[in-house]
Amino acid sequence: MYPQPFRYHRPNSVKDAITLLTELGEGAKPLAGGQSLIPILKMRMDEPSDLVDITRIPGLNSISTDNDLIRIGALCTHAQVAMSEAALTIPVLRDCAGGIADPQVRSLGTIGGSVSVADPSSDWPALLFVLDAKIVCQGPEGSRTVGIRDFIVDSYTTCLGDAELVTEIQIPQPPANSGGAYIGFKKAAPAYPAASVAIQLTLDDAGKCKEISLALGSAGPKPIISADAEAILKGNKLTEELLKQAAEKLVAESSPPSDARGSAEFKQEILRSLFLKTAATAINRAGGSNIDGTHDYV
Amino acid sequence: MSDAKETIEVEITVNGKSVRREVEPRLLLVEFIRENLQLTGTHVGCDTSYCGACTIILNGEAIKSCTLLAVQADGGEVLTVEGLEQDGQLHPLQQAFSECHGLQCGYCTPGMLMSSLALLAENPDPSVKDIRKRLAGNVCRCTGYQNIIKSVQSAAKALQEG
Ligand SMILES: Cc1cc2nc3c(=O)[nH]c(=O)nc-3n(C[C@H](O)[C@H](O)[C@H](O)COP(=O)(O)OP(=O)(O)OC[C@H]3O[C@@H](n4cnc5c(N)ncnc54)[C@H](O)[C@@H]3O)c2cc1C
Numbered sequence: 212m213y214p215q216p217f218r219y220h221r222p223n224s225v226k227d228a229i230t231l232l233t234e235l236g237e238g239a240k241p242l243a244g245g246q247s248l249i250p251i252l253k254m255r256m257d258e259p260s261d262l263v264d265i266t267r268i269p270g271l272n273s274i275s276t277d278n279d280l281i282r283i284g285a286l287c288t289h290a291q292v293a294m295s296e297a298a299l300t301i302p303v304l305r306d307c308a309g310g311i312a313d314p315q316v317r318s319l320g321t322i323g324g325s326v327s328v329a330d331p332s333s334d335w336p337a338l339l340f341v342l343d344a345k346i347v348c349q350g351p352e353g354s355r356t357v358g359i360r361d362f363i364v365d366s367y368t369t370c371l372g373d374a375e376l377v378t379e380i381q382i383p384q385p386p387a388n389s390g391g392a393y394i395g396f397k398k399a400a401p402a403y404p405a406a407s408v409a410i411q412l413t414l415d416d417a418g419k420c421k422e423i424s425l426a427l428g429s430a431g432p433k434p435i436i437s438a439d440a441e442a443i444l445k446g447n448k449l450t451e452e453l454l455k456q457a458a459e460k461l462v463a464e465s466s467p468p469s470d471a472r473g474s475a476e477f478k479q480e481i482l483r484s485l486f487l488k489t490a491a492t493a494i495n496r497a498g499g500s501n502i503d504g505t506h507d508y509v
Numbered sequence: 510m511s512d513a514k515e516t517i518e519v520e521i522t523v524n525g526k527s528v529r530r531e532v533e534p535r536l537l538l539v540e541f542i543r544e545n546l547q548l549t550g551t552h553v554g555c556d557t558s559y560c561g562a563c564t565i566i567l568n569g570e571a572i573k574s575c576t577l578l579a580v581q582a583d584g585g586e587v588l589t590v591e592g593l594e595q596d597g598q599l600h601p602l603q604q605a606f607s608e609c610h611g612l613q614c615g616y617c618t619p620g621m622l623m624s625s626l627a628l629l630a631e632n633p634d635p636s637v638k639d640i641r642k643r644l645a646g647n648v649c650r651c652t653g654y655q656n657i658i659k660s661v662q663s664a665a666k667a668l669q670e671g
Pocket residue numbers: 240241242243244245246247248249250285310311312313316319320321322323324325327328330332333334335371375376377378400401402403404557558559576
């Protein structure tokens with residue numbers, strides 16, 4: 212399978228990349244790890260005139276923590292995030308990054324590419340929703356920072372303007388007594404998940420739920436959230452009964468497509484049980500347990 | 510769509526030798542390796558980044574060469590299955606796959622070897638779980654995987670004993 216011919220450019224700075232993308236116009240696209248774009252081009256689902264390879268731009272592939280913010284450069288690969296120091300303090304980053312596809316794809320695919328492609332089946336968006344991440348974008352008009360919930364507009368649609376690039380993903384450090392978990396369900400490593408659940412919560416001294424954020428992935432055009440489901444849990448002790456009620460509310464908001472990964476009914480059934488499993492891990496982590504490897508795709 | 514048929518010069522070190530070629534930007538790395546360099550040990554199975562038959566090492570990391578453009582590897586170092594053998598001696602991984610029946614038809618084997626090589630470089634004493642996780646992107650229709658795992662364990666032992 213061959214993509215249509217295109218021209219190839221390799222700028223050395225974000226500024227040059229933006230200038231190139233502006234000059235080349237609508238037919239031009241950025242290229243990062245290529246792990247979504249190259250399959251799309253090979254299947255001729257897109258035929259760009261020009262690819263602007265941004266992977267050699269320095270400064271976009273480091274992970275740092277300053278004060279209360281974890282900053283992940285857009286070009287950081289999934290493998291790099293999974294093995295980062297930040298992932299030691301927030302293990303949910305490793306759950307997500309280390310569960311994406313297989314080692315080969317994780318070595319090339321980037322977090323910036325993942326959020327930009329906004330594939331409804333991908334792993335990062337649901338997790339970044341519950342971590343309240345911010346996306347730093349740079350374009351012809353300058354730079355801006357957008358919350359992930361406004362950044363992802365719809366299936367395969369973001370708020371990125373023409374010639375605008377994602378340069379960084381910012382994640383606030385969760386407060387003390389917080390725990391998170393992200394679990395995806397899939398048949399084999401190189402397949403996208405059929406369903407996934409992301410939960411981040413904070414407990415108070417009495418063990419009651421002080422803050423909670425929930426999202427479902429692969430369950431609709433973009434991550435599914437529900438203020439009603441969160442309200443059931445907030446301020447309360449997280450009993451199995453309440454968690455089941457919240458799961459029902461959340462799953463009721465979902466609209467997973469029936470496809471090769473399963474029927475909509477099957478996926479909703481999976482989401483219910485996955486929710487309870489994910490919640491149990493998040494609660495245990497918030498209580499100080501060191502739980503490693505929430506899921507294995509082998 | 511573009512009418513561009515222009516080519517770009519790439520320089521890639523393949524199995525220790527530097528090669529320069531004019532390529533179309535849309536040329537996939539696997540085709541560059543197989544068609545331009547005639548190194549046909551690297552296989553194309555699914556051509557959709559699923560099966561791992563096309564796995565090679567690029568700059569120290571296992572990647573699927575059917576899902577990377579040759580121009581993206583410009584300036585890089587590539588190792589293919591042909592680079593494993595040294596002075597007529599099979600690499601310990603190749604030796605172990607042969608001795609432990611880690612292959613039947615052999616179609617997946619070049620990819621399995623390259624993924625295993627990346628694993629052993631990072632983790633010289635992997636557990637069965639480590640091996641399974643690391644080979645999760647490589648599909649084999651023949652062996653049922655058990656003998657592949659035994660092969661990697663056996664190679665790890667041989668390499669450690671030097
Ligand atoms: C076999 C296989 C299995 C996979 N399984 C999973 C999975 O289980 N879960 C999952 O989440 N993902 C999965 N993926 C996708 C993978 O995570 C990709 O890495 C990711 O979706 C895209 O990142 P990339 O760097 O490869 O982007 P590319 O493919 O290079 O680009 C994707 C799109 O985003 C644009 N883009 C890229 N970077 C930027 C940027 N910085 N700013 C603006 N636009 C940008 C490009 O123009 C393009 O339109 C899988 C991929 C494969 C091949």
